[in-house]
Amino acid sequence: MSAVRVLAAMSGGVDSAVAAARAVEAGHEVVGVHLALSAKPGTLRTGARGCCTIEDARDARRAADVLEIPFYVWDFAERFTEDVVADFVAEYAAGRTPNPCLRCNEKIKFAALLDKAVALGFDAVCTGHYARLSVVDGRPRLARSADDGKDQSYVLASLAPEQLRHAMFPLGDSTKAQVRAEAARRGLQVAEKADSHDICFIPDGDTRRFLANRLGPRPGKLVDDATDEVLGEHDGVHGFTVGQRKGLGVDRPAADGRPRYVLALEPVSGTVRVGSADRLAVTQIIGSRATWPSGKALDGPVECVAQVRAHGGTAPAVAEWLPDEERLVVQLREPLRGVAPGQAVALYCPDPDGDVVLGSATITATS
Structure with a gap:
């Protein structure tokens, strides 16, 4: 340059x-x-x-x-x-x-x-940021960094081509x-100097307290997803996230003695549904607000790797963009756990010089 x-x-x-x-x-x-x-x-x-x-x-x-x-x-x-x-x-x-x-x-x-x-x-x-950025055939090419443990391409995958054209990593x-x-x-x-961790505007790491101070109490019920049995009460769905195990406030173990996890949040009714770990498995992800770093959307079903967390949470997948519905459908070839609406799913094309980001979308539903 x-x-x-x-x-x-x-x-x-x-x-x-x-x-x-x-x-x-x-x-x-x-x-x-x-x-x-x-x-x-x-x-x-x-x-x-x-x-x-x-x-x-x-x-x-x-x-x-x-x-x-x-x-x-x-x-x-x-x-x-x-x-x-x-x-x-x-x-x-x-x-x-x-x-x-x-x-x-x-x-x-x-x-x-x-x-x-x-x-x-x-x-x-x-x-x-730890990510590779280049231009190929006039289009931005965003890819994973050389350091897999520090790679930050996932949190950059929502950037548009014009933003990447003015970026330098x-x-x-x-x-x-x-x-x-x-x-x-x-x-x-x-x-x-030590790296910063957690959420920068919650320096003590207590996300639940931070949210409670801003949203106040919003009482609801903890419900067993398999039986609909009410297991307890809580102060608000904002204190939970899908896949959470600790801090559920349930005073008795499951019938099979296994730990319970948060499976789903229902903010309208204030219900937090919990159940066994095997019920967390997700094989399909639906996304909206898709972005394409190169400026080129997926054309038909594409074999790729899907990632749902900044570090980890990856699986081989087949992804398809439905432009008429403005919807991204990702079929996972291996199930993932702890996938929640609101998270982002980033899609990668495997490459020996650093997997290339194909696109990203906000997760709206899972199954």
Whole structure:
């Protein structure tokens, strides 16, 4: 790629710092920006939980100083609250299980941030995501990274071709160990900084309490899916997700002595249906709001690999896009467990140089 103007999104972590460094080394004109996503950022991180703290902003600034690039902090807190946090709460209230990282990439980093970057004359937004991005026959090609354990193509699979045309992922061919070693060689203080985990706007990791504080009590019943027996009560379907085993609040074991799992959520009636693990098996997924990173939709049934979680949850499948119904139908050749409406299903074409993302859709139903 010839030299272009690049806006490097710098979270304060090692990945985005090295990504920015590589963009500088490639000869691009790079400006660093840290996104302030919280109206009241914490002063310090708690271990590896959360991000977007004051400490993170300072770490990003120090990295930019080492790289000798301009650095700014942009306030995206209001947009983040509306497009990510509010969406997260609303989805749980409706009995669905959203992925806020996917929504943040779609609505913030490659929509709000990208729009502002382009308006200011930048050609691309550079991030520290682990994914491979190239152009083949004039179309974007999004593929898995070299580091299977860190691959983030799943949370980028909902991006549209025009968003990917202005994206840059310099870490796609590297492993996490290589990135940390490079950070140390470059004198970046974040070389050994712990990765952030869990949901960034729930730094203590207590999702149930976070939702309860915003939605309040919405009492309902816990019901055995096989017998319709009422096993207990709960304070709201937002405290549960399909596949959950712990914290069900059931005071007696199943008749066969096996653990119970959440099988389905019914927000209108407030019912949480539970049952044995074998009833979690899913062989068909229906999706809507499909996106195609290359700009090319599936044409007829396609053999592929389906993924339903950021890490893991993969199975060989046959997928078909029904354009008249705006519906994606995925038949799994091997059953998957814990697949919930609201999650995303990403489709991959196996490739020795990194499985290629064919498309993504929001799961609306399973069977």
